Amino acid sequence: xxxxxxxxxxxxxxxxxxxxxxxxxxxxxxxxxxxxxxxxxxxxxxxxxxxxxxxxxxxxxxxxxxxxxxxxxxxxxxxxxxxxxxxxxxxxxxxxxxxxxxxxxxxxxxxxxxxxxxxxxxxxxxxxxxxxxxxxxxxxxxxxxxxxxxxxxxxxxxxxxxxxxxxxxxxxxxxxxxxxxxxxxxxxxxxxxxxxxxxxxxxxxxxxxxxxxxxxxxxxxxxxxxxxxxxxxxxxxxxxxxxxxxxxxxxxxxxxxxxxxxxxxxxxxxxxxxxxxxxxxxx
Amino acid sequence: xxxxxxxxxxxxxxxxxxxxxxxxxxxxxxxxxxxxxxxxxxxxxxxxxxxxxxxxxxxxxxxxxxxxxxxxxxxxxxxxxxxxxxxxxxxxxxxxxxxxxxxxxxxxxxxxxxxxxxxxxxxxxxxxxxxxxxxxxxxxxxxxxxxxxxxxxxxxxxxxxxxxxxxxxxxxxxxxxxxxxxxxxxxxxxxxxxxxxxxxxxxxxxxxxxxxxxxx
Numbered sequence: 001x002x003x004x005x006x007x008x009x010x011x012x013x014x015x016x017x018x019x020x021x022x023x024x025x026x027x028x029x030x031x032x033x034x035x036x037x038x039x040x041x042x043x044x045x046x047x048x049x050x051x052x053x054x055x056x057x058x059x060x061x062x063x064x065x066x067x068x069x070x071x072x073x074x075x076x077x078x079x080x081x082x083x084x085x086x087x088x089x090x091x092x093x094x095x096x097x098x099x100x101x102x103x104x105x106x107x108x109x110x111x112x113x114x115x116x117x118x119x120x121x122x123x124x125x126x127x128x129x130x131x132x133x134x135x136x137x138x139x140x141x142x143x144x145x146x147x148x149x150x151x152x153x154x155x156x157x158x159x160x161x162x163x164x165x166x167x168x169x170x171x172x173x174x175x176x177x178x179x180x181x182x183x184x185x186x187x188x189x190x191x192x193x194x195x196x197x198x199x200x201x202x203x204x205x206x207x208x209x210x211x212x213x214x215x216x217x218x219x220x221x222x223x224x225x226x227x228x229x230x231x232x233x234x235x236x237x238x239x240x241x242x243x244x245x246x247x248x249x250x251x252x253x254x255x256x257x258x259x260x261x262x263x264x265x266x267x268x269x270x271x272x273x274x275x276x277x278x279x280x281x282x283x
Numbered sequence: 284x285x286x287x288x289x290x291x292x293x294x295x296x297x298x299x300x301x302x303x304x305x306x307x308x309x310x311x312x313x314x315x316x317x318x319x320x321x322x323x324x325x326x327x328x329x330x331x332x333x334x335x336x337x338x339x340x341x342x343x344x345x346x347x348x349x350x351x352x353x354x355x356x357x358x359x360x361x362x363x364x365x366x367x368x369x370x371x372x373x374x375x376x377x378x379x380x381x382x383x384x385x386x387x388x389x390x391x392x393x394x395x396x397x398x399x400x401x402x403x404x405x406x407x408x409x410x411x412x413x414x415x416x417x418x419x420x421x422x423x424x425x426x427x428x429x430x431x432x433x434x435x436x437x438x439x440x441x442x443x444x445x446x447x448x449x450x451x452x453x454x455x456x457x458x459x460x461x462x463x464x465x466x467x468x469x470x471x472x473x474x475x476x477x478x479x480x481x482x483x484x485x486x487x488x489x490x491x492x493x494x495x496x497x498x499x
Contacts, residue, residue, distance in 0.1 A: 051344060053340070053343055053344060073346045073348070074346075076344065076345055076346045077346045081344035081345075083337065083340060083341060083344060085337045085340075086337040086338070086340055086341040087336035087337040087338050087341070088338055088341065089333065089338055101345065104345040104346055104347045105345070105346065140341075143341075
């Protein structure tokens with residue numbers, strides 16, 4: 001399977017702020033790739049550089065084998081873009097918007113089926129400014145799919161949606177991937193990334209902090225566990241410290257806290273439960 | 284446009300302007316008023332607020348060329364201006380049996396030149412203004428003095444010499460003068476100054492606006 005996106009050493013500065021500070025990654029065809037991070041971490045700048053909407057200061061970007069700056073127009077015929085912030089003319093009707101955007105592409109899809117897929121058929125005659133937040137969001141995703149793109153960008157797809165609408169949106173994204181499309185999405189919800197993505201890049205202060213499958217990322221977050229218990233009388237801290245897997249031991253009055261490596265710590269507690277009986281276990 | 288008709292009805296008494304009635308002189312002048320309204324108020328507000336709301340960004344994410352967007356936008360606004368002018372002519376003809384000595388293609392051509400020149404100024408304002416609110420303010424600040432000092436609302440013949448000297452530097456004056464001339468059957472050759480000013484405005488305005496045009 002080929003590469004859908006290649007990013008090497010991407011940098012983008014706004015004034016004094018380094019929005020993206022040396023990011024590199026690859027996205028394979030057919031995967032759902034997520035970028036997670038707090039607001040202002042550089043997610044949107046990264047995605048917009050890849051879409052060709054922003055010019056990077058430094059770095060190499062290749063999308064579907066094209067340079068987003070040089071081959072912007074031919075690239076944009078093959079990608080679908082849902083922007084974090086966008087609008088349509090307030091009086092433009094849903095059907096009119098689909099028609100208009102279909103006219104921008106040489107081989108558009110039949111947009112009626114898209115409206116059906118996104119539950120907007122009944123709203124076809126409604127003007128844009130009378131749609132609810134969720135309906136607007138669904139319309140923008142439908143518009144992003146009108147050219148039957150190979151690669152779909154979703155920037156903060158479920159921000160501002162209620163839990164039910166979010167779940168429905170996740171199912172839609174999965175069904176889009178099942179059609180063989182690659183999906184690149186950003187989110188600040190870890191649970192969204194966990195449920196949707198094949199691989200996740202965690203980004204903060206313009207840099208990738210971690211890049212792995214969601215399962216592996218969550219495992220690594222849980223790398224350090226601690227066991228808290230109460231002790232009557234003396235505690236042989238040195239003996240505890242010497243146990244493999246234990247990082248350190250703290251004692252405050254009757255309370256003792258043992259920090260250790262993930263699952264190994266639990267097994268220690270299990271096997272040596274007689275001298276130490278944990279009163280509570282926390283992550 | 285309703286304001287326009289109101290002021291037309293208010294102009295019922297017809298003192299003579301070189302043997303013509305007030306309304307006869309006013310109808311071509313009001314065409315200038317429509318042109319400045321659409322060009323300096325509708326165009327900048329529409330463009331800047333589309334940009335502010337993120338409509339233009341959404342277009343930018345498609346293969347749509349900026350030129351295609353601009354042409355479609357100009358065509359839409361041109362249609363608006365033309366509709367306004369046709370209504371004005373209808374009211375002039377039906378209401379006042381206005382005197383017309385020119386030929387239709389010629390007046391239409393002059394109107395188009397003036398309209399496009401003012402659209403270029405409008406897009407220029409939209410490109411320079413950081414927000415829709417500022418675009419609106421700048422558009423109005425430019426439009427209102429032009430309306431009153433160009434002969435579009437108050438005939439220049441009634442103004443003192445000093446005002447008429449100022450008005451020579453206002454682009455709208457040239458639209459109004461050209462349209463009135465063509466309306467009363469004068470040839471294009473008699474209005475070379477107006478044509479040069481308007482073609483220049485159109486050319487420079489378009490070039491600068493195209494260079495400064497922003498999707499976001």
